[in-house]
Amino acid sequence: MNASLLSRPGRCAQCQRPLARCLCPLIPSLEAACPVLILQHPSEARHALNTARLAYLGLKGTELWVGEQFEELGARLAQAHRPVLLFPGPQAKVAGSTGPEEKPDLIVVPDGTWRKARLILHRNPVLQTLPYWMLPDGEASRYRLRKAPDPQAVSTLEAIVRLMQIMEPERDFRPLLRPFEQLIEEQIQAMGLDTYQRNYPTSR
Structure with missing residues (x-):
């Protein structure tokens, strides 16, 4: 499914946020490595x-496909000489x-919960034939509204x-x-600071 088909009435066609809270002025336009x-x-x-979607909008050379099964995926991968899959596992090499x-x-x-x-x-299944890459350990996520099972x-x-x-x-x-x-x-502002601190006490 093409990412451009996701727009909804009353929302920005690009960032999908309500028009009064459009994020587009903050989104850069960077060439991907x-x-x-x-x-x-x-x-x-x-x-x-x-x-x-923020990555798709801000990073040139990014494609965003929405779905569970992608019939055109094999053909897309065949266009690349050295495609890799960013997904952790025992067979994954550390990026860099x-x-x-x-x-x-x-x-x-892949974008979704671990289960999805x-x-x-x-x-x-064609994805499972690709070399796996994983990120090296780094600083904690800035995603302060998520209780992740893994601190990394x-x-x-x-x-x-x-x-x-x-890469660059x-x-x-x-x-x-x-x-x-x-x-x-x-x-955080929408939920209120007290509610945020009560539900995410370890967040900073």
């Missing part, structure tokens, strides 16, 4: 904190630990930003996080 294909579970497309000869020309990123991301892998778990946007930074350390991809941080602040 490597083309990215995000495979987004449909439930994430409707989520208020849709970080994959490989030589330049193994630099990918397409990074596939695994469902995407199950429904699209990050949002899709954060994962992509970290990966771009690893001389560039600064942090501007991609600006609309994400604004979105978090808006959500």
Whole structure:
């Protein structure tokens, strides 16, 4: 499903936020260090904190496909010479630990909860034939409205930003996080500081 088909009345056609809280002025336009294909579970497309869409809008060379099963995925992967799958596992190599000869020309990123991301892998077996990459340990996620089971778990946007930074350390991809941080602040304000601190006592 094409990402452009997700617009709803009363909302910005790009960032999908209510028009009064449009995030587009905060979204940069950066060249990707490597083309990215995000495979987004449909439930994430409707989520208020849709970080994959922020990556799609702010990073040139990014594709956003929405669904569980993708008939055209095999043909898309065949267009790449060295596609990789960003997904942890015992067989995964740590991003940045490989030589330049193994630099990918397409990074596939499943977007959803762990259960739904695994469902995407199950429904699209061709993904399981790709080399797996995982992120090295890093700082805690800025996603302060999520209780992640793993302290190293990050949002899709954060994962992509970290990966771009690893691939091209001389560039600064942090501007991609600006609309994400604004979105978090808006959500905290909407729920109220007391409610936020009561439900997320360890967040900063």
